Amino acid sequence: MYVRLFAASWLLLCACLAVLAWGFQAPFAYDPVGPRAYPLLLLTLMAAASLWLLCKPDLLEQRFNPQAAGRALLCVLTLLAYALLFEVLGFVIATALAAFVLGLLFTGRLLPCAISGLLMGVLLYSLFDLLLDVPLPLGLFEAFVES
Structure with a gap:
């Protein structure tokens, strides 16, 4: 249950941060991709992992080592x-x-x-x-x- 709660909150946080990152603009074109590509890529990966944890939380349960x-x-x-x-x-x-x-x-x-x-x-x-x-x-x- 805690895993799903964490995954849902993390997914919501990723969505909020993606909205913020979408507005990133550079005053000059130093990079053809722009400043928003890297944060959006990381947020997409984190959101995908959160979705995976929402669907299959049992895979995360292990003993503390x-x-x-x-x-x-x-x-x-x-x-x-x-x-x-x-x-x-x-x-x-x-x-x-x-x-x-x-x-x-x-x-x-x-x-x-x-x-x-x-x-x-x-x-x-x-x-x-x-x-x-x-x-x-x-x-x-x-x-x-x-x-």
């Missing part, structure tokens, strides 16, 4: 630290550290997690900066680039 809850909390804290350190450390270092920690949280081994985290930071920076021309913060590497 403290180990999984601890992992989920560490995952959220890692992503929060990533958001806070993104500009300070720069994209490459922050992404490498977040990927490393998340890999360890999902029972990865130390060396492969370190290598994949480093590769992910460097390759994603190359993709966004060089190919897609999206400026990303360099953080600690800014001193080396300006020299």
Whole structure:
């Protein structure tokens, strides 16, 4: 019963937020899609999940697993630290550290997690900066680039 109540309230909240997001306008065209596409996409996905929970709430009922809850909390804290350190450390270092920690949280081994985290930071920076021309913060590497 509580699952259906939560799903119905979340669906109503998604509808209200979609009405707000529909009015997003940019004063200039910096993006062909516009500023409303991303929030509307997320709200559509959340509304679809809410509808699914309204129809099949029994699939969500499980026993509380403290180990999984601890992992989920560490995952959220890692992503929060990533958001806070993104500009300070720069994209490459922050992404490498977040990927490393998340890999360890999902029972990865130390060396492969370190290598994949480093590769992910460097390759994603190359993709966004060089190919897609999206400026990303360099953080600690800014001193080396300006020299």
